[in-house]
Amino acid sequence: MLETQVEVSVRQRLMDSAVLLFTTRGYAATSVREIVEMAGVTKPALYYHFESKEGIYLAILDELVKIADEGIAASRVASGTARQRLEAFLLGIYALFETKKAWVRMINAVFWGPAQGAPPFDFETFHRKLRNVLAEIVAEGIAAGELRAADREDVTLALMGVLSFNMDLDLAHPELGLGRDGLRRVLDILFAGLAAPALTPAHQETSQ
Amino acid sequence: MLETQVEVSVRQRLMDSAVLLFTTRGYAATSVREIVEMAGVTKPALYYHFESKEGIYLAILDELVKIADEGIAASRVASGTARQRLEAFLLGIYALFETKKAWVRMINAVFWGPAQGAPPFDFETFHRKLRNVLAEIVAEGIAAGELRAADREDVTLALMGVLSFNMDLDLAHPELGLGRDGLRRVLDILFAGLAAPALTPAHQETSQ
Numbered sequence: 001m002l003e004t005q006v007e008v009s010v011r012q013r014l015m016d017s018a019v020l021l022f023t024t025r026g027y028a029a030t031s032v033r034e035i036v037e038m039a040g041v042t043k044p045a046l047y048y049h050f051e052s053k054e055g056i057y058l059a060i061l062d063e064l065v066k067i068a069d070e071g072i073a074a075s076r077v078a079s080g081t082a083r084q085r086l087e088a089f090l091l092g093i094y095a096l097f098e099t100k101k102a103w104v105r106m107i108n109a110v111f112w113g114p115a116q117g118a119p120p121f122d123f124e125t126f127h128r129k130l131r132n133v134l135a136e137i138v139a140e141g142i143a144a145g146e147l148r149a150a151d152r153e154d155v156t157l158a159l160m161g162v163l164s165f166n167m168d169l170d171l172a173h174p175e176l177g178l179g180r181d182g183l184r185r186v187l188d189i190l191f192a193g194l195a196a197p198a199l200t201p202a203h204q205e206t207s208q
Numbered sequence: 209m210l211e212t213q214v215e216v217s218v219r220q221r222l223m224d225s226a227v228l229l230f231t232t233r234g235y236a237a238t239s240v241r242e243i244v245e246m247a248g249v250t251k252p253a254l255y256y257h258f259e260s261k262e263g264i265y266l267a268i269l270d271e272l273v274k275i276a277d278e279g280i281a282a283s284r285v286a287s288g289t290a291r292q293r294l295e296a297f298l299l300g301i302y303a304l305f306e307t308k309k310a311w312v313r314m315i316n317a318v319f320w321g322p323a324q325g326a327p328p329f330d331f332e333t334f335h336r337k338l339r340n341v342l343a344e345i346v347a348e349g350i351a352a353g354e355l356r357a358a359d360r361e362d363v364t365l366a367l368m369g370v371l372s373f374n375m376d377l378d379l380a381h382p383e384l385g386l387g388r389d390g391l392r393r394v395l396d397i398l399f400a401g402l403a404a405p406a407l408t409p410a411h412q413e414t415s416q
Contacts, residue, residue, distance in 0.1 A: 025322050026322030109320050113321025114234030116234075146404055148401065149404075151393065154390065154397055157374060164369065164373050164376070165365065168372070178365055185362045189362055190366060193400050194366070196356050
């Protein structure tokens with residue numbers, strides 16, 4: 001039992017070290033030696049858990065996909081209005097991000113950064129899953145008359161944009177990020193509309 | 209006259225080649241030889257215009273800042289409602305992005321990617337300028353009663369998020385980006401609000 005916990009911890013430490021090095025130095029420039037030194041373990045420990053640098057890189061991405069899948073499933077609320085479900089979902093994804101910031105930062109580095117010879121990985125999966133859940137709830141909300149009749153792709157982009165930009169701000173400028181409370185406030189503004197109530201001619205145009 | 213045009217063209221070709229190489233291979237892995245080969249010129253041409261790899265890198269960033277400054281100034285409309293000015297500004301910035309996509313893509317690569325030994329550069333300037341213009345118009349719109357009474361930082365994040373995410377989508381997945389027309393539609397939705405008119409209790413809460 002204790003042995004298993006130690007192994008989990010070594011495995012986790014190796015992954016966290018690799019995440020940091022892949023982010024700051026890049027995949028190509030990072031060596032197995034640097035990863036084990038930062039994790040405070042020996043090379044055989046890395047080979048035992050991951051076989052190679054390529055192995056630990058793919059294990060990190062696989063674990064992130066697993067966490068994301070669980071988070072998407074857990075944040076998806078079955079009951080409530082479309083707005084309540086969308087807010088619960090987006091805030092749940094943001095909370096998940098808060099537990100794995102360094103890992104998301106690595107994804108940004110790998111995704112946007114120059115090719116580094118890392119093994120190929122389907123980065124679209126997470127984005128597509130998020131997008132699909134949102135688009136589905138939006139479509140249901142529009143069909144139920146809860147959300148304004150609009151193109152669901154447009155509405156989904158607005159929601160993804162606010163979520164994604166708040167995450168990026170937090171990663172790039174922690175002092176500017178609005179956090180989870182800020183995301184909640186921004187979503188409230190989005191649902192109510194930026195325009196002052198009296199000056200929203202669209203109310204007449206789209207009222208049912 | 210002709211000679212000057214040729215020189216401008218060589219200079220531009222060198223910069224476009226360097227942008228592409230810094231993006232795909234990274235700053236560290238790119239050599240002066242590769243840049244001049246891609247541009248179809250000789251090494252002395254690069255040394256004449258930029259002195260070094262560091263020089264062309266900084267010249268690219270300086271030119272982008274200059275273009276951005278001009279774009280920000282040009283997109284800033286003095287008259288109209290806050291909504292009209294915000295939309296004109298955001299669509300103007302998006303139009304600017306469309307003319308320099310490869311360059312913005314390089315900024316993403318350098319900003320998010322691993323450190324590559326490139327000379328330091330203040331990447332915050334553009335972001336801060338954009339943000340300040342938006343926050344200022346938002347504050348004026350709230351003060352004038354044109355925009356819903358809300359925290360201007362929150363409203364600014366919503367606008368920046370939609371702009372930024374639409375650009376990132378276009379860079380990462382051109383097939384998913386909504387383009388300038390899509391940005392206009394999303395902004396319309398943002399101002400009117402996602403919630404269907406009849407179901408927006410915030411109307412009562414914040415009416416003046």
